[in-house]
Amino acid sequence: MSNSGHDHPHEEPRYERSPWAARIRAVEELLVEQGVFTDEELKSQIAYMEARSYENGARLVARAWVDPAFKERLLSDTKAAAAELGVDASGPVEFVTVENTDELHNVIVCTLCSCYPRAILGRPPDWYKSFAYRSRVVAEPREVLLEFGLDIPADKLIAVHDSSADLRYLVLPERPGGTEAMDEGELATLVTRDSLIGTDVPRAGQGVGQA
Amino acid sequence: MVGGVIRPATDTRFVPGDAVRVRDVEEEGHVRTPDYAKGKPGWISTVLGSFPNPESLAYGGDGLPKRPLYKVGFLQTDLWEDYDGSPEDVLFIDLYEHWLEPIESAGEERL
Numbered sequence: 001m002s003n004s005g006h007d008h009p010h011e012e013p014r015y016e017r018s019p020w021a022a023r024i025r026a027v028e029e030l031l032v033e034q035g036v037f038t039d040e041e042l043k044s045q046i047a048y049m050e051a052r053s054y055e056n057g058a059r060l061v062a063r064a065w066v067d068p069a070f071k072e073r074l075l076s077d078t079k080a081a082a083a084e085l086g087v088d089a090s091g092p093v094e095f096v097t098v099e100n101t102d103e104l105h106n107v108i109v110c111t112l113c114s115c116y117p118r119a120i121l122g123r124p125p126d127w128y129k130s131f132a133y134r135s136r137v138v139a140e141p142r143e144v145l146l147e148f149g150l151d152i153p154a155d156k157l158i159a160v161h162d163s164s165a166d167l168r169y170l171v172l173p174e175r176p177g178g179t180e181a182m183d184e185g186e187l188a189t190l191v192t193r194d195s196l197i198g199t200d201v202p203r204a205g206q207g208v209g210q211a
Numbered sequence: 212m213v214g215g216v217i218r219p220a221t222d223t224r225f226v227p228g229d230a231v232r233v234r235d236v237e238e239e240g241h242v243r244t245p246d247y248a249k250g251k252p253g254w255i256s257t258v259l260g261s262f263p264n265p266e267s268l269a270y271g272g273d274g275l276p277k278r279p280l281y282k283v284g285f286l287q288t289d290l291w292e293d294y295d296g297s298p299e300d301v302l303f304i305d306l307y308e309h310w311l312e313p314i315e316s317a318g319e320e321r322l
Contacts, residue, residue: 138247166259
């Protein structure tokens, strides 16, 4: 890589690149050479994505649990509600939050690719992009959720959301019982990444755990 | 289910509660209609607004005219013959208007 054939140096990789990583880097270099974007723009976009995590979603949920007016705003305009907490989700796609209740459990998938509310939650877990999850959760959600350790009672309805177009979905899980004394910051630690997708639910006493 | 219109929608053919069927056709290109829903009956849950057509955008087109996008609900038992969860379980897909055709409604209240 020391002789990259053009006039700016590249940092030597600290480990050997996989063929996929090498291909991606080659495409990146071509796009920069062709003037589609600059190296700086590329780095800033990577930094933008790295700065996002499910913890943003946990903050939204915890605020919604303690502030009913915020909850209404989160359900009616997720983008604006995220902005209130300093999360910039502006961009070409829209965001929708769906609410779990004692009668309804929501779970999110994108069967066609891996659509995910990245501007808020960052990158999806690898399993979310797997063929097995995408093909099975639409057809046998109860079995799939059971494999995640979530046994949805037969009398509770399951709603699967296949986010195949311009909307990205987050789940607003139910606040677990026994958390009445917890403040907003403590509540946020109960909200796991998977509970924002619907393959988990927050549990009292769970703490920061994220398997 | 969803709060309502997310973006302005113009010239919409359907309103919430309308019974629809997903067109059962093979089309090449960046089609955002999953195969498993093709030919299946459902209902309009929410009118989401008009969005640029991804089948044009994906190939450098301008996506115009914009297409109304709907949140369409399906009973799981209508999608999968051997579905063995609750008969009330539902699935929602966001579908563009040109993939939907009207059918007779069974007249039942839906999410």
